[in-house]
Amino acid sequence: MLLTVCAGGDAAEPGKATTSSAPPSSAPPSPAPPSAAGTETGPGVVAHGLAEVPFEDAPRELTDLERPLLVEPGPHAGDGTDDEVLTAARERDPRTAEEWSAAIPAEIHGDYAEDVKTVVRFDPDTGDRGAEPTDAGPAGSRSVGTNHFALVLDASDSMSGDSGDGTRMDAARTALTGFVEELPGGSTVSLRLDVHAGDATEAGQRESCTTTEVVHSGGADAAEPGDVLAGVRPTGWTPLARAVEEAAADFPDGATDGATDGIVHVVTDGVETRGGDPVAAAERLSESGVEPVVNVIGFQAGDADQRALADIAAAGRGEYTRTGSRAEPVAYWREQNTAMARAWNEWRNTELREINEAGNANKRLADEVGNRVKRTADEEASQGKRVANMLGPDVDEQVRREVWDFFDERGATVRDWGDRTHLANWDAADDRHQQDRQTVHDRGEAKWSEYYERLQ
Template sequence: MKRAIILLLSMLVFAAGCGEEEAAETSKEEPVEKEEVQEKDEKQEKTETDWWKKEVESYQLANLPRELVDLEKELVIKEGMYSGNSYDVSAAKDKLNEMPTDAEEAELESAILQLIREDYHQEVETFVTFDPTVQINQDSPNEEVDKPTTETAMSTTHFAILLDASGSMNAISDGTSRMELAKEAIGDFIKILPENSTVSLRVYGHEGTGTDEDKEKSCKSTETLYNGEMNQGKISKALDGVSPAGWTPIANALKESEKDIPENASNAIVYVVSDGIETCDGDPVAEAEKLNKQGVQPIINIIGFQVDDEAQKLLKKVAEAGRGEFTYAGNKQDLDEYWQEEYNRMQTAWEEWQQEGMKKADEISEQLMEQAEETGRSIMDKSDQEFEREEELINYLTNEREMENADNLWSKFYERSTTIWSYGYDNQTKNWGEAYENGNDAWRYFYETGNEKWTEFYNKMN
């Protein structure tokens, strides 16, 4: 029994000894783990507090016409926390106080910029995408005029003349047939057309006779007798060969006249000279609507030569469908007056076109110049403001915190400010000048072209 008690006590002593050893070992390991955690936390805290070492993000500008140069890449870096109207010199100094006294010059430079760097990204985007072109989208009486180019210089107005050659044009008026009077009036009209215009002469109803037996043949008849540059001699010769014959297929003539308009024509005016209504069961109103919606959307004017009241009503509907006008001509004098009114209309239209074009040229040019002026001024003002604040913070670092590595910062920031200021000034001057010159070119184009066209019509009318 005594032995058993002694054995039990021995085992308890042994167990206690093992427990103390394990506890001792554990206590030896704990300080090591705590030191590692503490060191880790200190590193993380240091990383978070060293804000001047962080990489600053930049604005991403999309759809630029070219790559940014190095200076522009610098200018699209996001603004500092105390830039612009958010400037707080006390708060900025407090942030600088977080930096060690022996901070490197590059770190100090980065810190100041992260505090008060101005936001230039919108101005940079404006200059990089700036287009000084004075583009004026304005329809002229005779051609599409944006900016004078080879394409617009080659474009012309096409005048399509559709002449009724049905048998009724043989009727005598004032001792002369309607056909001869129409030919003479058309000839006078052609004389004063713009030199760069093109003309087509199409006749309809010129085959067969006015009998029922020839109706199908006559209603199918429409033919282009001339199509090309304005040439009075050739057109007059083509007119000489026209003789009145059959029925009146106005609808068919309108349908086929689309083929007469050249592809490079900038616009077209169709003149239908007729002494009667459609007699071939066609639908001239529907054909006029279709023609007006094709290509350059030609305007269709109807000249009703000695037509009765019923015919006038029907022909007016055709003109309205073609967004044109109907004019009644009771004799040769009426026809001549109609053409004279057309000349006056063109002359007035050119004058209005000229004035509107010059006005738009001035307005667009001034808007572009103002944009260039304001953008450049904004960059220069921000550069000056940024440098003033940089100087204030540099003085604080050198005088109050006595940081030796801040001694050369002034020259660095002065060079930065000068470079940015020059970027704003140079681009402002360049873009302003180009907008001014382009505005002058566009203004002169409308002035000179308008005068030339107006004089051209004036000389031909007198």
């Protein structure tokens, strides 16, 4: 049982005007009054005889006010008539005000237990955020963990052919240098040449086809990739399958957690010339622990080669893009940036919608539980005071008044707890709702602006 120095209620004593309970307010909470639940009379049973409701996983210690509310409701709670309650209470043979103040609640104690648990467990969290957009490609981009970009450049002799505006290698240099300059801050990049030894003769074929080499690995903001590319001279044959497969070693340590951790960009003017199977290599790479997306950019590739290069990209879960001049790679990266700006805008809108739904649901829950606790407290107190007014034949006036005061004070105390926790949980939900909205809005806006500015 709960005792307090507060007074109020809506079942009047004889000769007194009826008063209503105070409405919810945002006033600072007053200290909770001590519990008067009484001593235990047996395992799991308190003095009024109602079984306790266990709450073993409570995230914090329960207060002296909350703990006594964790009992099963009385048999006449909410629907018993006042006469039925009085008759049942008399069977316990109460004599003193304290005994009556235990016997009557044993019949009408409200159903608070689950609401108390909800209040104590209340979590204003709005859920996990969805995977952020990444630079995997303009159409079907997948989430990337490390933002590492592994570039594989075909440096075979055929890349010395005319592109209409210099050599194909010149066009590839321009495209890759521009690409590295456009990478977002914090990205890393590696450059592997699929031929870096031997020559295009039969004599140099063996060395050419067994050699691929990483010539740069580091931050995307370094000038070194451009310097390295400037020194590349096309020569030899095309061990494309070997280069694609060995790209798995180009990702930073720790990028093998089973999620997509990077993007491979293969830049070539044709297909394998040494009998390897680059399609199978791309498939194995995409299914490895690294699981990257493999995109293929073909420079002036013939129709047959285009089909083969598209198959490589499909096996690597990426995209194939054909380019025929220096300008087309620029358009390719522009398409990438346009798609990323659009993806960040969509991500922001989706996350804001989910945050709104979760935040509003949390506030509705705080409203529903808080109002139900206050309503239950009012109904219990009102019936308790009505039954107290019927005790004339059983007790003297002093005892009757003490029992009436008990229910009046108890109702005010429980209602106050319901009001305070209602407001606290609603405010916590609203604060978290607004904070998460602002965080997502700022993140999405900044990333959208970053890609939009590149397009300008």
